[in-house]
Amino acid sequence: MGDLFANLGLGFSTAVSLENLAFCFLGCLVGTLVGVLPGVGPIATIAMLLPLTFNLDPTGALIMLAGIYYGAQYGGSTGAILLHIPGEVTSVVTTLDGHQMARNGQAGIALGIAALGSFAAGTMATIVVAVLAVPLTRLALLFGAAEYFALMVLGLTLAVVLVRGSVLKALSVTIVGLLLSTVGTDLETGEERLTLGLSALTGGIHFVVLAMGIFGLAEVLRNLENPEHRDAVKAHIGRLLPSLDDLKRCIGPILRGTGLGAALGILPGNGAVLGPFASYSLEKKLARDPSRFGRGAIEGVAGPESANNAGAQTAFIPLLTLGIPPNAVMALMVGAMTIHGIIPGPLVMTKSPTLFWGMIASMWIGNLMLLIINLPLIGLWVRLLRVPYRLMFPSILLFCCIGIYSTNNEASNVIMMAIFGLVGYGLQKFGFEPAPLLLGFILGGLLEEKLRQALILSRGSFWTFVQRPVSGGLLLLAVVVFILAVLPAIRESRKKALIE
Amino acid sequence: MIKAPQDAAGGGLLIALGLVGVWEGAALASGSLGHVGPGLLPLALSVLSGMCGLILFAGAFRTKGSKLDRWSLRGPACVLGAAIAFGLAIKPLGLVIAGPMAVVLAALADRETRWTETLIFAVVMTVFCVGLFRYGLSLPIPIAPWLIGS
Known part of the structure; x- marks a missing residue:
């Protein structure tokens, strides 16, 4: 316990330095902005801003990037409530009751409870991260190559299962992502693999190029095809602070939502996406009068919004302790860390404690800032929703190009990004979700390395993965999860849960 | 009859990707399980991708699914x-x-x-x-x- 306070003390003393506070604020501000604006997601933004952080101190850079991520969760609710357009996947549920509340003239209260719930959840989740970090890191140090391999397989399985739509298609793109990660020079033998004879591919595909192509550019192309109607902006916002009565009703949903979101967020494989859905169904089940849900029930905003923010926070746990990114945004954080010479994993905590604890402390500070950024400034964000897309997308494109060129001053990378933009566009057209592809791509290198190591240690016996208890257990869990998802009956209910 | 054109096209592409992967990776040594060579994983993943494509393609003849989206130019x-x-x-x-x-x-x-x-x-x-x-x-x-x- 004493250690925890000492660690958090170190973290806060790092995070409150003027420089880091500024980075945290900047990150939260940008995050809110992209969260509010539909059509610009956190993945594309972080990819775009990554080159900006090259010359920064790594702690500041990561604090800022983390701020963008959880700031986007806050901002996402604004679009969901006012426009019925979820800024992020995780705010889809908020559109249900949040937008109804706005139609009933309670837009302000919906925004208020979303922000307050998010803040409460963010605070509690930060504590969860701090408490779990030390024991999980110790556990991670006991992990051998086989266990790492098994854990990544479990993570990828969960990512496949949690994607909306066909499991087979999700599995296919994950495999394609893994395949793309093998392109380039083999680390052990130095042989060129699958380079198609192109010299631009000998160094492998840079993850920012892939991410910006299949997320950034493909997103622009999709938005150009489906112009949105943004006329609901004129809605009257009204009072922001919920009444005491409202608050009392929301304490339960906020606590339950935080618990659910935090627990699901820790899962490798983007469990955080499930939090809001789970919380919404739970609140609906617990409510005395479930028919209020869908017609502007405040619990239907408070619960899911808390779950979504708690999940965004605890998603850092697998990254910080094991070095395994649970979703595409965290995968970009891995990239950011590697660029700064930090290898994500259990050693970060002992090797660079100021970075580790500073980042955790900054999450709480960031949540406090977000409360201020979101509530009093809401009018500013609403006005921003009126920026026409015809000016926004050429700027996004220019930033993408400059960003990609600057990652290693290679003009060929910009052209490769354009090709992946076309790939991303094609994936949408053929009904494939791009997120598991990026996750597969990011985990691919580590997965292969650990597989080869484990097989060398076991002298070529695949049994090693099953015989070692932890690795065997993780693989068994992966198999069970996969079978459950493929079973048609369960697939039906999963579909329903995701549509709800 | 193809009942799900979108799946058929997606499956076809995956098969093509698998074939390219196998063709390109053919020259690489697979090694043995005790000492995995550089070619093993690309080969295995290409085959898996092709297999997923086959299942998707075959499924497109059995169950009804989405039509092909129009591509804008x-x-x-x-x-x-x-x-x-x-x-x-x-x-x-x-x-x-x-x-x-x-x-x-x-x-x-x-x-x-x-x-x-x-x-x-x-x-x-x-x-x-x-x-x-x-x-x-x-x-x-x-x-x-x-x-x-x-």
Whole structure:
């Protein structure tokens, strides 16, 4: 316990330095902005801003990037409530009751409870991260190559299962992502693999190029095809602070939502996406009068919004302790860390404690800032929703190009990004979700390395993965999860849960 | 009869990708399980991708599914063309040319684009980017190599 306070003390003393506070604020501000604006997601933004952080101190850079991520969760609710357009996947549920509340003239209260719930959840989740970090890191140090391999397989399985739509298609793109990660020079033998004879591919595909192509550019192309109607902006916002009565009703949903979101967020494989859905169904089940849900029930905003923010926070746990990114945004954080010479994993905590604890402390500070950024400034964000897309997308494109060129001053990378933009566009057209592809791509290198190591240690016996208890257990869990998802009956209910 | 054209096309592409992977990876040594060579994983993943494609393709004949979406030409051509043009122009011509060119080319993608607005916007954005990236963040991005040498 004493250690925890000492660690958090170190973290806060790092995070409150003027420089880091500024980075945290900047990150939260940008995050809110992209969260509010539909059509610009956190993945594309972080990819775009990554080159900006090259010359920064790594702690500041990561604090800022983390701020963008959880700031986007806050901002996402604004679009969901006012426009019925979820800024992020995780705010889809908020559109249900949040937008109804706005139609009933309670837009302000919906925004208020979303922000307050998010803040409460963010605070509690930060504590969860701090408490779990030390024991999980110790556990991670006991992990051998086989266990790492098994854990990544479990993570990828969960990512496949949690994607909306066909499991087979999700599995296919994950495999394609893994395949793309093998392109380039083999680390052990130095042989060129699958380079198609192109010299631009000998160094492998840079993850920012892939991410910006299949997320950034493909997103622009999709938005150009489906112009949105943004006329609901004129809605009257009204009072922001919920009444005491409202608050009392929301304490339960906020606590339950935080618990659910935090627990699901820790899962490798983007469990955080499930939090809001789970919380919404739970609140609906617990409510005395479930028919209020869908017609502007405040619990239907408070619960899911808390779950979504708690999940965004605890998603850092697998990254910080094991070095395994649970979703595409965290995968970009891995990239950011590697660029700064930090290898994500259990050693970060002992090797660079100021970075580790500073980042955790900054999450709480960031949540406090977000409360201020979101509530009093809401009018500013609403006005921003009126920026026409015809000016926004050429700027996004220019930033993408400059960003990609600057990652290693290679003009060929910009052209490769354009090709992946076309790939991303094609994936949408053929009904494939791009997120598991990026996750597969990011985990691919580590997965292969650990597989080869484990097989060398076991002298070529695949049994090693099953015989070692932890690795065997993780693989068994992966198999069970996969079978459950493929079973048609369960697939039906999963579909329903995701549509709800 | 194909009942799910979207799945059939997606499956076909996966099969093609698998074949390319197997063809390209054929020369690489697979090694043994005790000492995995560089070719094993690419081969295994290519085969898996092809198998997924086959299942998807076969399924398209059994169950009804989505039709093929229409592909638009203008958006992708302009936006991706703008990125390619930027990539080609940045080293020889620098940001002062590549920047406005990319913005204007991309803006062609949208029918609502207004010309004077776009031209002014392109210049303003470029000036902003030169200031931010080159001077603010000191990234070594070429500004105008033909004029000032870098």
